[in-house]
Structure formats: C-alpha cells, structure tokens
Amino acid sequence: MKNRNILLCGVGGQGIITMGRLIGTALVDKGVKVRIAEVHGLAQRGGSVNVHVRFGEDVYSPLICKGKAHAVVALELIEATRYLSYLSENGILLVNDALIPPPLPKIKMPTRKEILEEFKRLNVKFCLVDATKIAIKAGSAASTNVAMLGGMLALNLLPLTLQDVRRSVKKTLPSKFHKVNLKALQMGFEEVVKLKKTL
Amino acid sequence: MTKYLLAPSGEEVLLMGNEAIARGMLEAGIGVASAYPGTPSTEIIEALSRVAEKVGIYVEWSTNEKVAIEVAIGASMCGVRAAVAMKHVGVNVASDPLMSLGYSGVEGGLVIVTADDPNAHSSQNEQDNRYYGMHAYIPVFEPLSPSEAKDLTRDLYDLSERYKTAVFLRPTTRVCHVRGNVVLGELKKPERAGVFRRDFSRWVLLPVNSRRLHEEAINRIEKLADSLHEFKYNFLKKGDGSFGVIASGIAYNYAVEALMELGVYDKATVLKLTSTYPLPRRLVKEFFDNVEGKVLVVEELDPIVEWGIKVFAKEEGIENIIHGKDLLPRVRELDTSIVASAIARMLGKNYDINVYYKPTLALPPRPPTLCPGCGHRAAFYELKIASAKAKVKAVYPGDIGCYTLGFFPPYRLVDISFSMGSGLGIGLGIAKASDELVVATIGDSTFFHAGIPALINAVYNTTPILLIVMDNGVTAMTGHQPHPGSGYRATGGTATSLKIENIAKAVGVEFVEVLDPYAVDASVKKIIEAMEYVKKENKPAVIIARRPCALIVYRRKIRRGEKIHVYYVDQDKCTKCGICVNLFACPAIYVEESKYLITPTLCTGCGVCAQICPFKAIGLRG
Known part of the structure; x- marks a missing residue:
C-alpha cells in the first residue's frame, strides 16, 4: 500500500486522540503499518489539537509535512482553517459544522459564513457534516469524533470497513460507551454517503 | 491499555512509544520503577503502575526526579533491575546523584529514560540531554519508533549489566507520543528479592575511590565504543558511494523518507545510529570506507553526533566533506521536508515545499486553557481583585503546572516561569533586591517537588513574600498522578496525606491560611489580609487555595451518573x-x-x- 497521510484536528477535549487510537487499532488488526503522532500535556482541555495519522509500507516518519495530507479531518471550523496548509493538492477536507470560540477576552472571531467562503475561495474539496448533531441524535455529543470517523469511511479515506471500526470501538472504548458510539459511527457514515454526492 | 501491556508474546498491537518502553521493561524483568511525572515521559511509569501488582513489581511516583533516580540506584545496588523515567529537564534535578552513578556504575541493570522534547511542546526549553551522557560517562541510546523502543529497552538491561553501567534511553516526544505497531515479546518474571551488595570501593565516593572510579568510568565507555559496531540497533546500508547520510534516533525516519522522496535512497550510504554516545567507532570507519563523496549528519537539536564524527574523521585522516548543522536547523524538530531540503542542497538538487492552500482569514489563537470549574481560575481572579482592592502593584512569580496558564489574558498573573519551584526562589531575590511586594504562585505537586527548601529559606532569612499554593490534590497537568498530599500511591491504596499547611507551619511560617477558591468574597478578603501581613511584618505568609481538580470531580460525577x-x-x-x-x-x-x-x-x-x-x-x- 502506498503511504497515506491524514491529519486530524480540533479542540482539546473533542476526542481527537481517541479517534487516532480507533483508526490505529483497526489498521494494526489488518496488518497495516501505522504511525500516529500526538501531543500531550500542558493542559488537558481547550487548546488546538492535531493528530498525524500515517499508514502504508514505507511509513517511517510519524509527522505529515505541509502540503502532504491526503485528507484533513477537522472537528471544528477554525481548526480546519488553521491546518488547511497541510492539505495536498486536491486533498479532501472533512469538517464538522461546529464553531467553537476560544475563551479569550476581546478577540475577533471569524463567522461560519466567512470560513466556508474561504474554503470556496481556495477551491478546497470539502465535505461539511454536522457530526455533533448526529452524535446527539445517537445519544451523546461526546461521540462527535466517532460520527466523524463514520464519515471518513464513507469518503473511503481509510482501507477499513464499518465492521473493522466497530471491532476497534469495542476493543478500545469502555463497554458502556459501545452502543452510543456504534450508532454514531453508522449514522455518520450514512450522512456522509448522502453528502458525498455534493463534493 | 493494561490488557495490551500484558498481552502474550507474538501478538501485534498498537502501543504508544511510552507504553512500548514500559513493555520492554517488563520483558527485561525489572523489579523496581520510579519517576516524577513530566511530559513526554509520564505514561511509562503510569503504564507500569497499572500492572505492578499483577506482575509483582514495585512502582512509585517519587517526590522529584532526584529522589526517583536514587530509589532506582538503591534497587540496582541490590542487584535488582530498575527503571527511572523523567522528562529532559527532570535530569537537571537528578543530575547530582547521576554524576556519581557515572563513576560507580551499577549492579542490577539500570535504564534511565530521558524523554527529550525538541520543539518544547510542553517544556521550558529544548535542552539536548545527550550532553548528560557525555558528562556522566553514561552511554546514550536513541530509539526511532515504539517498536524499536520496546526491543531496545529490553536489550539495554543486558548491556547495562554486562558493562556494569547505567544507560540512558533517550526517546523524544515523537517517539514517546507516537503510536505504532509493536510485536510483543516474552514477559520475564521480575526479580525482586534483592540483597544489598556492599562494595566500599564503588559505593563510597570519597576522593580515594573517586579518582580511581573516574578512570574506570572512562575505560568503560572506551570499551563500549569498541564493541558497539556489533550492537544490532546500529546498522549500515551501503549505496553507490557517491554520498552518505548519518542519522540518529527519530531523525533516521525523516532521512529515509527524504531520500526516497528525492529518489536517491539506493545511491545513499546510510549509517543508522542508535548509540549516539559513545559512537560505534568501527562502524563509523566502515561507513567512511564506503563513501567517497559528501556526508550529511542528520540529528535533532545540537550537533553532538556531528562533532563526534568530525573529531573521529580528523583522527583517522578521513577527508570527506561533512555537513550537519550548516544545512539543518539546531532548534525545534526536524521533519521529512526539512531533511529533504538539506540533502537536496548538499547534492545541488532542487526541492520545493509546496503549500497548496493558504487561508488569509485572520484566525484567533487557541492556547490551552484552564478547564471550566478549575479552582486555579477562581484563585487567579481573586488574586487580581485582591491586588486591585488592596491597591498593590505586586510582582507575580509563577511556577510549572496547569496554573502556568495564569500567564494568559485576562489573568496575566505569571511574571516569571523558569523551572520547578523557581518562582518562589526567584521571588525571594526580588523581595530582597527591591521594594516590590512579591506574590508567588505554586502548585501542590511542585511545592513538594522543589518548593519546600525555598520556603524554609524565606523563613530563615525573613523574606517578605506571599506564597499562594494552588492545591488541587494531584499532579494535574501530566494526567492526575498522585503526590505526597494526595492520600494514595501510584498503585492505588491509601497513603499518608501530607498537609501543606502543616508543613508551612512546621518550618516556621506564622501566617498560614487555607481558603476555598469557590468562595470568592472570603478568598479575596484572606488574600488582602495576607498581603497586609507581609507588608507590615516583613515576613513570609502562605495561603493554600484548595479545591480538588475540577476535571477529576466532573469525571467522577459522570461515572456515578450524578x-x-x-x-x-x-x-x-x-x-x-x-x-x-x-x-x-x-x-x-x-x-x-x-x-x-x-x-x-x-x-x-x-x-x-x-x-x-x-x-x-x-x-x-x-
């Protein structure tokens, strides 16, 4: 398999590191070589977070360079914009339709509309999905990350099936969270299958 | 995670670098492990603490890195294999016993993990701890991935015992916090029934012994340098001789991919170095025997390998042009593009870094923040109001922990952040050298780690200073490890909970008050009182702002369905x-x-x- 690079990003606390673990576990179970780079520490919540996911036979470096990500998967719109420079030419941006303002006094915030217009102006191939709404429907906003993972499968960003990821969810997360996450996974998948046509 | 850590041999699992190192320690049969938490090293001892009882090893969170390494040295003196882990700056704290350890050597295998942090992702500096190896005559090994980190850790125990030397394992953030495929090996039954091996000639560093031990330490390193070409983690890939690359640790990954991207991997002669101090002399010689053209040394941070290689080349009369930090940055992390640019420059080729999407929309920064409900936020707010109400313009030295975030607006109550415990110590100097009122903040874990000697100093030298201890009951920033005030240990259970107010009183502080930062008006009043006491009496005062970490309380409530x-x-x-x-x-x-x-x-x-x-x-x- 040729090397694939996917950058996950969002706000600390959204479950981005867990997303990486779910993907990594599923890939390892399929015998795929994977390297996932995370950053921990400083503070547990609220900061800008990115996780580099790389897989394929010739993967050595754990880091994705700018302009080399086949896809950027963002759980928040500002962070999507922040990490857009990582996207390769004609790469895909899968982005959650959520705008989370940083808790800083007196800052100027871009609006949702401005961000989406910026994507269009730059000719980004993007898929906007309200994963938080899907997750709430599935039972908990905390499953937004897994709903996005469903969306990644719908866009064929990973050499994995829904079944592979279901197994990984069961292996990785505590059992009381299985039901809601499996539901969010399925619903996220189905929603993005629908949206895909507009991409 | 626990189930993967103890999974049977032969299984391939996804492990974080730190977990892989912990597994390597279990495969080596360690009996004792100790650490003070610090990013990016924390998960090593954390992983071990979760399986300690099951596998029968002793694991502790120590009060600081100096104590942690001393605990490990003690175990090694009893012939027990021991592990100690710390972040790079933790080695500064541990450096005093470390230097003696370099002389004395070990009995039971001893691996010191120094988790370095190029790019200072969550540290006060980017210091390169390979210098410590050179300084203390302790060999340094740099893993490149979780998988290699596991195997290397395990094998270093054999090397440590064979040469009777402690060894440094030096992963960086991009090994510690990288997850990858790891094939598990056989777990080894830990040896815990140690017996102290009395040896005056090695353990008693009086001058009569030290002079001899110094020579022995140098001989040990020389002997190792002559054998490391056989160490399987160092290897040589031959090319067509036109040019060569020497790469160490994590940088090897970037070098390999850069060579592939430039389409010159087959041509390149590549020396992959895991032992960066001492260098494997014979393998370096063989490398130069196979390269006629230029050579690039690829390593993160300081040119330690480069200097070693250049000295070696001079001694051996090797005349290849050797590049390194002239083409590569000496600061921050490397990546494939940076290394590819350097190789391309050396070879006179073009290499462009293309960025296809450049948003021009102004984005707000998103620094890490104190969590909702965090007692530190309330305490900072109260300190701000108290300062305004008391009409004082104070200097606010801060310290290292979640509460360093009091630096960011709107609080702006961290004027200084240096190293563990330094806020108070530096504050003492400011109080003596100026008329400023000094209000220092420190966390509970940092207070135990390095705050107590400075507080004693304040009492002894009657320094007017207000110390606010922000006490949330745990070492929060690194992920809630317990400390001497927490009431439980690394492996759970119950432990004596040391009260900071009792310590402050015991060392002679006369004004000691505990407040609840959730009670705003009462807290503001107490802070003002303390400020007035310090100004009037010219003596130190201590306030303990106590509230359990909001994240722990919140998670507990969710778990209980409250x-x-x-x-x-x-x-x-x-x-x-x-x-x-x-x-x-x-x-x-x-x-x-x-x-x-x-x-x-x-x-x-x-x-x-x-x-x-x-x-x-x-x-x-x-």
Whole structure:
C-alpha cells in the first residue's frame, strides 16, 4: 500500500486522540503499518489539537509535512482553517459544522459564513457534516469524533470497513460507551454517503 | 491499555512509544520503577503502575526526579533491575546523584529514560540531554519508533549489566507520543528479592575511590565504543558511494523518507545510529570506507553526533566533506521536508515545499486553557481583585503546572516561569533586591517537588513574600498522578496525606491560611489580609487555595451518573458588562450576537461566575 497521510484536528477535549487510537487499532488488526503522532500535556482541555495519522509500507516518519495530507479531518471550523496548509493538492477536507470560540477576552472571531467562503475561495474539496448533531441524535455529543470517523469511511479515506471500526470501538472504548458510539459511527457514515454526492 | 501491556508474546498491537518502553521493561524483568511525572515521559511509569501488582513489581511516583533516580540506584545496588523515567529537564534535578552513578556504575541493570522534547511542546526549553551522557560517562541510546523502543529497552538491561553501567534511553516526544505497531515479546518474571551488595570501593565516593572510579568510568565507555559496531540497533546500508547520510534516533525516519522522496535512497550510504554516545567507532570507519563523496549528519537539536564524527574523521585522516548543522536547523524538530531540503542542497538538487492552500482569514489563537470549574481560575481572579482592592502593584512569580496558564489574558498573573519551584526562589531575590511586594504562585505537586527548601529559606532569612499554593490534590497537568498530599500511591491504596499547611507551619511560617477558591468574597478578603501581613511584618505568609481538580470531580460525577447542576444567564438581568468573559474567562461562557450565554455541556456547576456577576444575572438552571 502506498503511504497515506491524514491529519486530524480540533479542540482539546473533542476526542481527537481517541479517534487516532480507533483508526490505529483497526489498521494494526489488518496488518497495516501505522504511525500516529500526538501531543500531550500542558493542559488537558481547550487548546488546538492535531493528530498525524500515517499508514502504508514505507511509513517511517510519524509527522505529515505541509502540503502532504491526503485528507484533513477537522472537528471544528477554525481548526480546519488553521491546518488547511497541510492539505495536498486536491486533498479532501472533512469538517464538522461546529464553531467553537476560544475563551479569550476581546478577540475577533471569524463567522461560519466567512470560513466556508474561504474554503470556496481556495477551491478546497470539502465535505461539511454536522457530526455533533448526529452524535446527539445517537445519544451523546461526546461521540462527535466517532460520527466523524463514520464519515471518513464513507469518503473511503481509510482501507477499513464499518465492521473493522466497530471491532476497534469495542476493543478500545469502555463497554458502556459501545452502543452510543456504534450508532454514531453508522449514522455518520450514512450522512456522509448522502453528502458525498455534493463534493 | 493494561490488557495490551500484558498481552502474550507474538501478538501485534498498537502501543504508544511510552507504553512500548514500559513493555520492554517488563520483558527485561525489572523489579523496581520510579519517576516524577513530566511530559513526554509520564505514561511509562503510569503504564507500569497499572500492572505492578499483577506482575509483582514495585512502582512509585517519587517526590522529584532526584529522589526517583536514587530509589532506582538503591534497587540496582541490590542487584535488582530498575527503571527511572523523567522528562529532559527532570535530569537537571537528578543530575547530582547521576554524576556519581557515572563513576560507580551499577549492579542490577539500570535504564534511565530521558524523554527529550525538541520543539518544547510542553517544556521550558529544548535542552539536548545527550550532553548528560557525555558528562556522566553514561552511554546514550536513541530509539526511532515504539517498536524499536520496546526491543531496545529490553536489550539495554543486558548491556547495562554486562558493562556494569547505567544507560540512558533517550526517546523524544515523537517517539514517546507516537503510536505504532509493536510485536510483543516474552514477559520475564521480575526479580525482586534483592540483597544489598556492599562494595566500599564503588559505593563510597570519597576522593580515594573517586579518582580511581573516574578512570574506570572512562575505560568503560572506551570499551563500549569498541564493541558497539556489533550492537544490532546500529546498522549500515551501503549505496553507490557517491554520498552518505548519518542519522540518529527519530531523525533516521525523516532521512529515509527524504531520500526516497528525492529518489536517491539506493545511491545513499546510510549509517543508522542508535548509540549516539559513545559512537560505534568501527562502524563509523566502515561507513567512511564506503563513501567517497559528501556526508550529511542528520540529528535533532545540537550537533553532538556531528562533532563526534568530525573529531573521529580528523583522527583517522578521513577527508570527506561533512555537513550537519550548516544545512539543518539546531532548534525545534526536524521533519521529512526539512531533511529533504538539506540533502537536496548538499547534492545541488532542487526541492520545493509546496503549500497548496493558504487561508488569509485572520484566525484567533487557541492556547490551552484552564478547564471550566478549575479552582486555579477562581484563585487567579481573586488574586487580581485582591491586588486591585488592596491597591498593590505586586510582582507575580509563577511556577510549572496547569496554573502556568495564569500567564494568559485576562489573568496575566505569571511574571516569571523558569523551572520547578523557581518562582518562589526567584521571588525571594526580588523581595530582597527591591521594594516590590512579591506574590508567588505554586502548585501542590511542585511545592513538594522543589518548593519546600525555598520556603524554609524565606523563613530563615525573613523574606517578605506571599506564597499562594494552588492545591488541587494531584499532579494535574501530566494526567492526575498522585503526590505526597494526595492520600494514595501510584498503585492505588491509601497513603499518608501530607498537609501543606502543616508543613508551612512546621518550618516556621506564622501566617498560614487555607481558603476555598469557590468562595470568592472570603478568598479575596484572606488574600488582602495576607498581603497586609507581609507588608507590615516583613515576613513570609502562605495561603493554600484548595479545591480538588475540577476535571477529576466532573469525571467522577459522570461515572456515578450524578446530575451536573449547570448555570445559565438570565437575559433580562444581564447588562452585558462583560466581567464574566473579560475578567473571569471560563470556557463555558461565550458571547453570541452580543448575548452572554453558558454552554450547558461545558458548565461544571462550580457557581463562581454567579458570585462574580455584579447584577446577579447568573443562576442555577431549575
């Protein structure tokens, strides 16, 4: 398999590191070589977070360079914009339709509309999905990350099936969270299958 | 995670670098492990603590890195294999016994993990701890991936015992916090029944022994340098001789991919170095025997390998042009593009880094923040109000922990952040050298780690200073490890909980008060009292602002299925004065279309915002 690079990003606390673990576990179970780079520490919540996911036979470096990500998967719109420079030419941006303002006094915030217009102006191939709404429907906003993972499968960003990821969810997360996450996974998948046509 | 850590041999699992190192220690049969938590090293000992009872090893969180390494040295003196882990700056704290360890050598295998942090992702500096190896005559090994880190850790125990030397394992953030495929090996039954091996000639570093031990340490390193060409983690890939690359640790990954990207991998002669101090002399010689052209040394941070290689080349009469930090940065991390650019420059080729999407929209920064409900936020707010009410212009030395975030607006109450415990110590100097009122802040874990000697100094030298200990009961920033005040140990159970107020009183501080930062008015009053005491009496005062870490309390409530009683903004009463957002800045409170609102999923129900709202517009949701 040729090397694939996917950058996950969002706000600390959204479950981005867990997303990486779910993907990594599923890939390892399929015998795929994977390297996932995370950053921990400083503070547990609220900061800008990115996780580099790389897989394929010739993967050595754990880091994705700018302009080399086949896809950027963002759980928040500002962070999507922040990490857009990582996207390769004609790469895909899968982005959650959520705008989370940083808790800083007196800052100027871009609006949702401005961000989406910026994507269009730059000719980004993007898929906007309200994963938080899907997750709430599935039972908990905390499953937004897994709903996005469903969306990644719908866009064929990973050499994995829904079944592979279901197994990984069961292996990785505590059992009381299985039901809601499996539901969010399925619903996220189905929603993005629908949206895909507009991409 | 525990189940993977103890999974049977032969299984291939996804492990984080730190977990892989922990597994390697278990495969080596360690009996004792100790550490003070610090990013990016924490998960090593954390992983071991979770399986300690099951596998029968002793694991502890020590009060600081000096004590941690001493515990490991003690175990090694009893012939037990021991592990100690710390972040790079932790080695500074441990460096005193470390230097003696370099002379004495070991009995039981001893691996010291120094987790370095190029790019200072969560550290005060980017120091390159390979210098410590050279300084202490302790060999340094750099793993490149979780998989290699596991095997290397295991094998280093054999090397440590064969040469009777402690060894440094030096992963960096991009090994510690990288997850990858790891094939598990056989777990080894730990040896814990140690017996102290009395040896005056090695363990007693009086001058009579030290002079001899110094020579022995140098001989040990020389002997190792002559054998490391056989160490399987160092290897040579031959090319066509036109050019060569020497790469160490994590940098090897970037070098290989860069060579592939440039389409010159086959041509390149590549020396992959895991032992960077001492260098494997014979393998380096063989490398140069196979390269006629230029050579690039690829390593992160300081040119330690490069210098070693250049000295070696000079001694051996090798005349290849050797590049390194002339083409590569000496600061921050490397990546494939940076290394590819350097190789291309050396070879006179072109290499462009293409960025296809460059947004021009101005984005707000998103620094890490104190969590909703965090007692530190309330304490900083109270300190700000108290300073204003008491009309004092103070200097605010801070320290290292979550509360360093008091640096960011709107609090701006961290004027200094240096190293563990230094806020108080530096504050003592400021108080003596100026007329400024000094109000230092420190966390509970940092107080135990390095704050106590400075506090004793303040009492002894009667220095007027107010110390506010922000006590949330755990070492929070690194992920809630217990400390001497927590009441439990690394492996759980119960432990004596040392009270900071008792320590302060015991060392002679006369003004000691405990406050609850959730009670705003009372806290402000106490802080003002303490400030007035310091100014009037010219003596130190200590305030302990105590509230358990909000994240722990919140998670516990969720786990127990307890309801979180959240607050809301009554729009009829809200005058949009902005105090809750612009002075308090809780992440749960936000402004949308000029309306002040609270995100119910973020609110932890601490109620501090309701107290600070001058218009009583924030209330409990029904």
